[in-house]
Amino acid sequence: MILEFIIIFGISYLGEILSKILSLPVPGTVIGMFLLFIALYFKVIKVKQIERGVDILLINMAIFFIPPGVRLISSLDYMKGNWIKIIVLMILTTLITMVVTGRVVQYLVERGEKNGDN
Structure with a gap:
């Protein structure tokens, strides 16, 4: 399962790097999602390779909304x-x-x- 998280967050981090290096107006996380989509579409990464990690992230998705919610309240x-x-x-x-x-x-x-x- 650790390998699954490494793949998912590694691609997300790659999107962040590309966003900064290329000075794109698109957030790095969106670029990372696009890269993951492309990798899945062309079968560079198989769904089975990341399925359990994605399931865990989806189950705990509410946790990821806490920091933006706190920021919204403070603003x-x-x-x-x-x-x-x-x-x-x-x-x-x-x-x-x-x-x-x-x-x-x-x-x-x-x-x-x-x-x-x-």
């Missing part, structure tokens, strides 16, 4: 007077995410039906 002074903007932004981004996710799932289901997959 409440900065958000005074911007509540309407924040709420509108949250609603819009939620709606956009729901629509895009729905369209992607619908496309994949239709594509699967055309290929005879059920």
Whole structure:
């Protein structure tokens, strides 16, 4: 299981390094997720190699939200007077995410039906 965490966090760290070296406007964690996706897609890494580690991270995902939550609470002074903007932004981004996710799932289901997959 240690090897699984080394693979997962190593790829995440590689994303951080690439983000800093290339001065990309994308967070390193997002680049790391993309690199992990590419490695899984091209079967450089097999799902079985990281499955247990990923399961543990998913089960304990709530723990990862504690630091941003504490930071958010400590930044409440900065958000005074911007509540309407924040709420509108949250609603819009939620709606956009729901629509895009729905369209992607619908496309994949239709594509699967055309290929005879059920």
